[in-house]
Amino acid sequence: MTTRPVTIRPSKALNGSIRVPGDKSISHRALMFGALAAGETRVSGLLEGEDVLATAAAMRALGAEVERTGPGDWTVYGRGLGALIEPDRPLDMGNAGTGVRLLMGLVASHPIRTIFTGDASLSRRPMARVATPLTQCGAAIDLRDGEFLPAVVAGAADPLPLDYEVPVASAQVKSAILLAGLNAPGTTIVTEPVPTRDHSERLLAAFGAEIATEEADKGGRRIRLTGQPELVPQDIRVPADISSAAFPIVAALITPGSEVRIERAGVNPLRDGILTALKLMGGDVELENRREVGGEPVADIVVRASRLEGIDLDPIIAASMIDEFPVLFVAAACARGRSRFTGLEELRVKESDRLAAMAAALSANGVAVEEHTDGLTVTGCDGPVPGGGTVDPRLDHRIAMAGYVMGLAAEEAVAIADMAPVETSFPGFTQTMQGLGANRSAGAKHES
Numbered sequence: 001m002t003t004r005p006v007t008i009r010p011s012k013a014l015n016g017s018i019r020v021p022g023d024k025s026i027s028h029r030a031l032m033f034g035a036l037a038a039g040e041t042r043v044s045g046l047l048e049g050e051d052v053l054a055t056a057a058a059m060r061a062l063g064a065e066v067e068r069t070g071p072g073d074w075t076v077y078g079r080g081l082g083a084l085i086e087p088d089r090p091l092d093m094g095n096a097g098t099g100v101r102l103l104m105g106l107v108a109s110h111p112i113r114t115i116f117t118g119d120a121s122l123s124r125r126p127m128a129r130v131a132t133p134l135t136q137c138g139a140a141i142d143l144r145d146g147e148f149l150p151a152v153v154a155g156a157a158d159p160l161p162l163d164y165e166v167p168v169a170s171a172q173v174k175s176a177i178l179l180a181g182l183n184a185p186g187t188t189i190v191t192e193p194v195p196t197r198d199h200s201e202r203l204l205a206a207f208g209a210e211i212a213t214e215e216a217d218k219g220g221r222r223i224r225l226t227g228q229p230e231l232v233p234q235d236i237r238v239p240a241d242i243s244s245a246a247f248p249i250v251a252a253l254i255t256p257g258s259e260v261r262i263e264r265a266g267v268n269p270l271r272d273g274i275l276t277a278l279k280l281m282g283g284d285v286e287l288e289n290r291r292e293v294g295g296e297p298v299a300d301i302v303v304r305a306s307r308l309e310g311i312d313l314d315p316i317i318a319a320s321m322i323d324e325f326p327v328l329f330v331a332a333a334c335a336r337g338r339s340r341f342t343g344l345e346e347l348r349v350k351e352s353d354r355l356a357a358m359a360a361a362l363s364a365n366g367v368a369v370e371e372h373t374d375g376l377t378v379t380g381c382d383g384p385v386p387g388g389g390t391v392d393p394r395l396d397h398r399i400a401m402a403g404y405v406m407g408l409a410a411e412e413a414v415a416i417a418d419m420a421p422v423e424t425s426f427p428g429f430t431q432t433m434q435g436l437g438a439n440r441s442a443g444a445k446h447e448s
């Protein structure tokens with residue numbers, strides 16, 4: 001892949017109303033569940049980023065017909081549960097952790113052999129967290145060094161239902177178990193230590209599966225899924241991704257004079273921790289036109305530039321904003337006083353080690369930051385950060401976009417070594433930001 005370096009200059013106020021692309025988590029799931037329902041599922045607002053396109057290609061290789069009918073509009077003709085065919089080549093999942101982990105679950109209960117590969121970042125991420133529980137259903141899974149891709153999954157011919165207590169807060173592990181349980185007889189049970197995003201549960205219920213959630217010990221949740229349901233094709237409208245919205249939201253908060261509206265953003269309560277955190281920091285963030293679209297809560301989010309205060313963030317919020325920490329660290333860098341973030345070990349195994357990547361990005365741009373095993377302490381600049389340094393995204397879209405946002409509110413230009421990874425989740429990111437008035441160095445190479 002060609003690298004795309006850019007230089008971000010301090011920006012004037014950001015103003016306007018935007019739509020960000022469709023939710024990545026829901027887009028993956030819509031394609032997968034559509035491929036399991038016999039007949040035609042239509043999806044609108046699908047995220048057409050590289051991660052989701054990798055899932056679309058994988059579903060085709062597994063026997064579904066997947067077609068793009070217009071911008072964000074897709075049709076999936078499923079063959080029915082249990083009817084996946086063995087792919088004739090390895091499935092290259094690119095950068096997509098959600099894609100590969102959920103699909104490992106899906107194929108584990110089908111009598112087919114599937115090989116998964118990924119890019120350099122995905123090939124460094126832990127996979128035993130899904131492979132180990134999936135062996136319970138009878139699948140045999142071989143990982144490089146017992147942990148990494150490539151993975152070879154020999155699915156079970158007579159799958160058994162699973163009963164698994166997930167040791168880490170992970171919607172991907174939870175969903176992989178549920179997907180395996182779909183093609184097993186009997187009840188599959190997953191217990192999670194803290195509630196994580198419930199898009200799989202909501203969408204499976206919409207497709208007609210019998211699925212119930214109850215409270216478990218110490219604030220956790222237990223989900224019961226009745227196996228071998230008849231999934232019914234659906235029309236799915238994917239809300240805009242709050243994880244993508246987080247970048248213009250923080251950009252507007254830290255760029256003086258800004259006022260930005262993000263339309264139709266998903267505000268699922270298990271995803272909206274970033275809004276809570278920013279409000280606790282004094283951010284002027286309002287939700288308007290709250291409504292429900294396709295079984296998911298959505299709203300327009302209105303943000304105005306604000307003087308932010310440092311925060312000691314309660315780690316309990318982490319599960320509902322796990323992907324938004326890189327850009328929250330940027331907000332903390334512009335806030336008044338110190339911020340402490342703890343309980344974030346999981347950030348070390350995302351598309352990059354996000355604690356190390358953001359500690360390096362902030363300190364290279366003059367921000368005082370301490371890195372701990374499970375978090376960061378950031379000393380805010382009470383306004384723009386000094387800037388003048390380079391951000392290395394380490395193949396991680398969210399580090400690249402967090403660096404870009406920091407550059408808008410810096411005294412000196414900030415260089416981003418490579419914006420190419422942004423294509424995984426937010427195609428058109430730079431154009432969207434420029435549409436709001438974000439500046440970019442005239443000398444910088446252009447993204448296309």
Ligand code: S3P
Nearest residue numbers: 025098169170171172173322323
């Ligand atoms: C996701 C779950 C989270 C999140 C990822 C998307 C999902 O990962 O970080 O971007 O769609 O289920 P974990 O399950 O590893 O926490």
